[in-house]
Amino acid sequence: MAARSLRLQLLGWLLIPLAGIVLVNTWITYDSASVTAGIVTDRTLLASARSMAEQIQTSNGVMEAVIPPSALEMFASGAADRVYYRIASSDPPSGGALIAGYGDLPTPARPPDGLSPRYYDARYRDSDLRLVAIRQPVAGVATSHSADIIVGETLGGRALMINRLWTAGFLQQAALVLIAAVFAWFGLQRGLAPLMELGRDVVKRRPDELAPFSDTALQSELKPLVGALNQYTERLQGWSAVQRRFIVNAAHQLRTPLTVLSTQTAYALRTTSPAEKDEALQAIRANTRQMARLANQLLTMSQVEPGGRPMKIQPVDLVAAARRALESLVGLALGRNMDLGFDPRAKEAIVSGNPTMLQELVVNLVDNALRYTPAGGVVTVGIERAGADWLLSVRDNGPGIAPEERERVFERFYRVLGSGAEGSGLGLAIAKEIVESSGGTIALADTEAGAGLLVVVRLPAAEAADVHGQTSPSERS
Ligand SMILES: Nc1ncnc2c1ncn2[C@@H]1O[C@H](COP(=O)(O)OP(=O)(O)OP(=O)(O)O)[C@@H](O)[C@H]1O
């Protein structure tokens, strides 16, 4: 959850590098604090040693040292440090006679050479010491020419100084980071407010409220999001309009035959002539058949339209599907004395789709050809290969469809005026949706002979996997 919060993420991106910088800075501060403290300690040691050196005198050819109180007072640092010193004659070179102080105080690895002091660290009486050794020439002495002065101090004062220096720096920087964090938090809070507001807006909406969302209060980075949201609601609006129109049309299509049915029934009940009763019953049967077909078409439509119930897609043999479709239409062809021909150029034509739907596709196209072509006409169904596709063609020698109508006949419920035969205008719309759900295209054209209509369906060829058992009866609902 924490990783998903934009606020925490942004804050993290800000604070983690800042904390890293503070850490590095603190380390650098500590380093320079030690250097500073080291320099200060060394200077004090040297000053103390020098002031002791000045007080070395000779009396009767013997060196004497008087330790001035100031030489020790300059160490007062607040930490209870101990100061040790040792003054000895420097002859012989390995260390001469002790004049004052602690004789066992550690000496430097190399003796001082009189020009520059020697600083060194050593351990003495269980404490770490910082020491300085200087050599001071002394005049008027018979045996010696110079004295070595060593002053050492325990490290408490130095540590105290380092701590004071670096904690001050660290606290300052930590305070800066804290202030930055507080401001960043409030800034984010304010910056994200319009987004939160948008979220509440979206949640508050009723499902039928499809007005665009306002993006005036939003930052430019968030405007594309609202833009996308608005585009989506626009598409939803279009889709819901299509759905509404469809429902209205469907209701209308059902109401008309129902009214007719009621009239026909009333007539059948009223008439006393058995012949007229029979006639009325025949009409009722034809009417109910048409209504059943419409109901089936509506169901098919709801299945093939985008967002409808997902259909099982599998490899289907188009030749077999067309053959079954034609078999179901033989009755219609015979009744209208049509010459219905099937001319597949391959034994098998595998495409991917739903077997029931592909059969329905052929039925719709051939049904049109049989109905709109005057009795005694010729209808031919062909299947052939064209590159990576299979072409299914249905041609007739009827009146055809005028070029300006060829787009519109694919609309739901659209029928060409005066086309005579019964129908609700859904056949081609369904055909188109089936073809598109299989990734193909459908087009209307003139036939080579001029008269009639040529419908060409182009479906991408698929791999021949298992195409058996494609007529499972359960699939027809
Ligand atoms: N082969 C054809 N020849 C001439 N006109 C056609 C042909 N096929 C379709 N049409 C025209 O296109 C219109 C739409 O056809 P479609 O199949 O979509 O609906 P329908 O046949 O009227 O009704 P339904 O198929 O739903 O029962 C038809 O009304 C008809 O005028």
Ligand SMILES: [Mg+2]
């Ligand atoms: Mg039709």
